[in-house]
Amino acid sequence: MEIAQAGPADRAALLPLLAEMGRFYAERTDAATLAAAAEALTTSAGRAGPFCLVARDGTGFVSLSGFFPAFDFTWGLLLKDLYVAEAARGTGVARALMTGAMRFARERGYTRIDWTTDATNARARRFYAGLGVVPAGKIFYRVTGEALARAAAGAWPEGNAA
Template sequence: MIAFRPAGPEDLSVVADLLYEVEAFYGTVEMVPRHVWQAQIALVLRSPSPPARVLLAVDDAEVVGFASYTFLWPAVGVSTSLFVKELYVREPHRGHGVGTALMAELSAIALEAGSSRLEWTTDADNTAAQAFYAKLDAPQASGKVMYRATSADLVRLSQRKID
């Protein structure tokens, strides 16, 4: 039976492990040094006003997956949207309902918070994720184009003057 709990400061090591696994899944070869990685995660887990929340999926005391999410505002009118940044299930636990259970729990959290939407993205080439979301009967959004500014872009954009 899958149980859920929010990650706290005591989960720093397991959250770091999970995020390393995510990076490896996406093909990252050179990882940030572990101590730097954990310091950045600690800022999120220990913050009184965290920029994101981490929901752990636990099966018999073993963390088998997680979701990181935040609330965006405004969504529809003045309501909020629960935005899922990352949904990850560890390899041996995939295909056993953990991802579906995580999405159900996130939906319940969104409803409890009064959110009007639950939103997420997936890489265009991540066909496994797309197939998973299709099984949930989740409608694919259209009419939006996503933009992403990386660290180098931020420097350049921060120096822009009014045209």
């Protein structure tokens, strides 16, 4: 299976995968949103990315973004999404994409890849355990929507003061 960095020529092939992923996560799947996502994933903004690796058979992709600093003031990668078309799950596509992501990191001088999964996503957790990867023990935080607007104005919720 060929895994390669996606470029502008891969945008059309990404659209059905992005649409399926959007439906899976109950996200927007209108044509304009999907086209903008495909463009963003295939237009790298330098060392920070984003980067997208695709299975050339159209069965999946992995998206990555660079971050600095990682350990010893080096560059790391955040694996944002690993998505395999439902019809191709269990066929080795995810493993090939993960291997491709690790190769991408090593070849380009990134020193680590971090990612998250929902605690309730047992299938993903089994997959990562099957790769021999154990959770890092970090706690993940997120601020979005109206809470982001309030926090940006300095109006943090009571009870969250440290």
